[in-house]
Amino acid sequence: MRITAEGLSWSVAGTPVVRGVSLDIAPGETVGLLGPNGSGKSSLLRCLAGLRTPDAGTVRYDGACVRDWSARRIARHVAFAEQDAGADSDLRVADVVGLGRTPFRDRWRGPDATDRAVVAAALERVGLTALAGRSWKALSGGERQRAHLARALAQQPYALLLDEPTNHLDVRHQLELMELLTDTGQTVLVALHDLSLAARYCDRLLLLHHGRLVAAGPPAAVLTRERLAEVFEVDADLATDALGRPAVTYRGPLGGSPPRHAALTAFTPRLIHHSTPHEGTP
Amino acid sequence: MAADPAAHRAPVDLPLPADLPLPVDLLLPAARGHVAAGEPVVAGERSAPARAALFLLAAAVLAGSLAAAVRIGTADVGWAGLARVLGARLGLDVTPPPPLVDSLVWDLRLPRVLMAALVGASLAVCGAVLQAVTRNALADPYLLGVSSGASAGAVTVVVLGVGASALGVTGGALAGALLAFGLLLLLLRRTGLDSTRIVLTGVVVGQLFTALTSLVLMASADADTTRAVTHWLLGSMAPARWDTVAACAVVTPLGLLVAWLCSNALDGLAFGTDTAASLGIGVRRTRLLLLVVTAVLTAVAVATVGAIGFVGLIVPHGVRFLVGPSHRVLLPYAALAGAVFLVWTDAVARVAFAPREIPVGVITALLGVPLFLLVLRRRGEL
Numbered sequence: 001m002r003i004t005a006e007g008l009s010w011s012v013a014g015t016p017v018v019r020g021v022s023l024d025i026a027p028g029e030t031v032g033l034l035g036p037n038g039s040g041k042s043s044l045l046r047c048l049a050g051l052r053t054p055d056a057g058t059v060r061y062d063g064a065c066v067r068d069w070s071a072r073r074i075a076r077h078v079a080f081a082e083q084d085a086g087a088d089s090d091l092r093v094a095d096v097v098g099l100g101r102t103p104f105r106d107r108w109r110g111p112d113a114t115d116r117a118v119v120a121a122a123l124e125r126v127g128l129t130a131l132a133g134r135s136w137k138a139l140s141g142g143e144r145q146r147a148h149l150a151r152a153l154a155q156q157p158y159a160l161l162l163d164e165p166t167n168h169l170d171v172r173h174q175l176e177l178m179e180l181l182t183d184t185g186q187t188v189l190v191a192l193h194d195l196s197l198a199a200r201y202c203d204r205l206l207l208l209h210h211g212r213l214v215a216a217g218p219p220a221a222v223l224t225r226e227r228l229a230e231v232f233e234v235d236a237d238l239a240t241d242a243l244g245r246p247a248v249t250y251r252g253p254l255g256g257s258p259p260r261h262a263a264l265t266a267f268t269p270r271l272i273h274h275s276t277p278h279e280g281t282p
Numbered sequence: 283m284a285a286d287p288a289a290h291r292a293p294v295d296l297p298l299p300a301d302l303p304l305p306v307d308l309l310l311p312a313a314r315g316h317v318a319a320g321e322p323v324v325a326g327e328r329s330a331p332a333r334a335a336l337f338l339l340a341a342a343v344l345a346g347s348l349a350a351a352v353r354i355g356t357a358d359v360g361w362a363g364l365a366r367v368l369g370a371r372l373g374l375d376v377t378p379p380p381p382l383v384d385s386l387v388w389d390l391r392l393p394r395v396l397m398a399a400l401v402g403a404s405l406a407v408c409g410a411v412l413q414a415v416t417r418n419a420l421a422d423p424y425l426l427g428v429s430s431g432a433s434a435g436a437v438t439v440v441v442l443g444v445g446a447s448a449l450g451v452t453g454g455a456l457a458g459a460l461l462a463f464g465l466l467l468l469l470l471r472r473t474g475l476d477s478t479r480i481v482l483t484g485v486v487v488g489q490l491f492t493a494l495t496s497l498v499l500m501a502s503a504d505a506d507t508t509r510a511v512t513h514w515l516l517g518s519m520a521p522a523r524w525d526t527v528a529a530c531a532v533v534t535p536l537g538l539l540v541a542w543l544c545s546n547a548l549d550g551l552a553f554g555t556d557t558a559a560s561l562g563i564g565v566r567r568t569r570l571l572l573l574v575v576t577a578v579l580t581a582v583a584v585a586t587v588g589a590i591g592f593v594g595l596i597v598p599h600g601v602r603f604l605v606g607p608s609h610r611v612l613l614p615y616a617a618l619a620g621a622v623f624l625v626w627t628d629a630v631a632r633v634a635f636a637p638r639e640i641p642v643g644v645i646t647a648l649l650g651v652p653l654f655l656l657v658l659r660r661r662g663e664l
Contacts, residue, residue, distance in 0.1 A: 051556050075562030082556055088417065089552040090607050094324050099550050103562035107543040110610055133324035148557075155561075 001158035008057035017043045019211040032198035033191040035208030041191040049161045050074040075103035078159045079152035094132040100154030122150040141168030159187035199246045340618045351395045351629045356636045397522035398628040399621035400530040401583040406620025408576040409594030414548040416477045422595040423580040427487030429589035431462020434491040441503045459581035475569040517590030517643030519628045526586040537579040545609035590643045592650040
C-alpha cells in the first residue's frame with residue numbers, strides 16, 4: 001500500500017512538533033525514519049497511523065484521504081506498534097496477539113478458527129509459539145517487542161508503522177526483526193535510532209530534524225558526515241561496508257561537552273574521597 | 283469511493299492452514315499449511331463445550347445460593363413451605379401457605395435475595411470495568427463519586443425533608459448520584475478521558491459530596507435520623523422491595539450486556555490509548571460509554587441499598603485470579619461471583635446477630651478483607 005503525506009503539521013499545546021512534512025512511501029518499500037530525540041519521529045508515525053489528527057496537511061493510503069476514516073477502517077489497513085506498551089497487563093501472550101484481530105471481529109462472537117490460526121501463525125513468525133500461554137507480565141522486554149510485532153502481523157495489515165521496534169532487543173533479535181519486516185513484502189515505515197541498522201535494511205531513509213524532513217533517499221545519500229554533524233551533533237566517519245551499505249563509526253559528540261577523559265579526571269578525586277573506609281562504603 | 287488497497291497487494295502473508303475458510307485475497311495460497319485450523323493456540327486450553335459446562339456449573343451455584351438464601355432467616359419456613367409459597371404464587375395447584383409465611387417469603391425475603399444477586403453482579407462487573415478503564419487495580423464502582431452523590435441526595439431527603447414525598451430516600455439518592463456523575467462529566471468534557479484524569483476527578487467529586495453529606499448530618503440531624511442514615515450509608519438490603527427489584531432487573535442485565543460487548547476493547551485499553559486506537563477501538567467513545575454504563579448501574583444499586591463496600595473491589599480480583607484477565611470470560615464470571623458473594627453475605631447479615639440486623643456492607647468488608655488477602659498471597663503479591 002502506498003502511503004503519502006502532503007504538508008503534514010501537528011502541534012501539541014501550541015508547540016509545533018511536525019512541520020510541513022511531505023512524503024511518499026511506495027508499496028512494498030521498507031523505509032527507516034531517523035532523527036534525534038524530540039525530532040518528531042513518533043508524532044509523524046502517529047499522524048500517518050491515524051492516531052493524531054494533523055493540524056494541516058493530509059495523509060493518503062493508496063490515494064484515499066484517511067481524515068474521515070473510522071479507527072476500525074484504518075486498523076484494517078495499517079498496523080502500529082509503539083515501544084513499552086502495556087507493562088501492567090497480565091493477559092496471556094496469545095490473547096495479546098489476538099487483540100490484532102479486533103478490527104475484524106464483531107462484538108458478539110469470540111475468536112473463531114480464522115482468528116486462532118492467524119494468531120498461531122503470527123506467533124510462529126516471531127518465534128514465540130512456546131510462550132503462547134505465558135502471562136504478559138512474565139515476558140522480557142525483547143519478548144514483548146516481538147509479541148507486539150506478532151500482534152501487528154495478526155492484523156494482516158497492508159502497511160506496518162513501527163516506533164523503535166528494536167528497543168530492548170539483543171543483536172540477533174534486532175537483525176531477525178529487520179529481516180522479518182523486509183520479508184513481509186509490505187510497506188514498512190520504521191523509526192530507528194541505530195543508523196547502521198537502518199542503513200543495512202532500509203530501502204530508503206527519512207531524516208527528521210526539529211519536525212522537518214531534511215533528507216530523504218537511499219541510505220548512502222542521506223547519511224553523510226555533514227548531516228550527522230548538523231542533525232545528530234556527532235562527529236562520525238562513514239565508510240562503505242562489505243554489503244555496499246554505509247557503515248557509521250562515531251568519533252564522539254560535537255561541541256558543548258568536554259572530551260570524556262577530561263570529565264573523568266575532574267571526577268576522580270571526589271570518588272576517592274567518598275570511598276575512604278571510615279565512611280563505610282564497600 | 284476510496285481506493286481499496288486490497289486491489290493492489292495482498293496483506294501480510296502468514297502461513298495458514300489450507301482448509302481455512304478465508305477470503306481468497308487475504309492470503310497467499312503457497313504459504314498455507316503450517317497450522318491446523320481449530321487447534322487451540324495455547325496447549326492444554328479448555329475446549330468450547332468444557333468452558334460452557336463450567337459456566338453453567340457456576341450459574342447453578344448461583345441458583346442454589348438463591349434458593350438457600352430465601353430459606354435462611356430468623357423464622358424457619360422449610361423447603362416445603364418455600365415450595366408452597368412459590369407454587370401458590372405461580373398459580374400451581376398446591377395447598378396455599380399461611381398468609382404470614384407467604385408474606386415473609388414473597389414480600390420480604392425473595393425481593394431481598396434477588397436484589398442482593400442483582401446488586402452483587404452489578405458492583406462486581408462495574409469494578410472490573412473501571413479497573414480496566416482507569417488502569418488502576420484499586421478502582422471500584424464508587425471511584426466516580428456516584429455513591430457519595432447518592433449519600434448526599436439521600437441525606438438531604440431524610441434529614442432536611444427536601445422532596446421527601448415526591449422522591450423518597452431512593453429517589454433522592456438516585457438524583458444525587460446522577461447529579462454527581464453529571465458534575466464529573468462536566469469536569470471531564472474537554473479531556474481525552476485518560477485514566478489518571480478520571481481517577482483524580484472522580485475522587486474530587488466524591489470528596490465534595492461526602493463533605494456535603496457530613497455538613498447536612500452535623501448541622502441538622504438528630505440522633506435517630508443519624509442512626510437511620512448510617513444504616514443506609516453502610517449498605518443494607520433491608521429496603522429491597524419488588525418495585526426496586528424490578529427497576530434493577532431491567533437496568534442491570536442491559537448494563538452488563540453493554541459492558542460485555544466492550545470486553546475486547548477493555549482488553550485493548552490495558553495497552554494504552556495509542557495501541558488501543560491502532561486496533562480500531564474508538565478509545566474516547568468506548569471510555570465514555572463504559573463510564574455512563576457503570577455510573578448508571580452503580581447509581582441504581584446504591585440508590586436502593588446504599589454503598590455496599592468491597593464487592594466491587596475484591597470480586598473482580600478474585601475472579602481474575604481464577605479465570606484470567608480476558609474480559610470476555612472475566613465479566614460473566616465476575617457477575618456470577620458478585621451475585622453469589624452478596625447473596626451469602628446478606629444472609630449472614632440477617633441471621634448472625636439475630637434479631638438485630640447488621641448492615642451488609644460491614645459483613646462484605648469483614649469477609650472480603652481476609653478473602654482479598656488470600657488472593658493477593660496466592661498471587662505472590664503480598
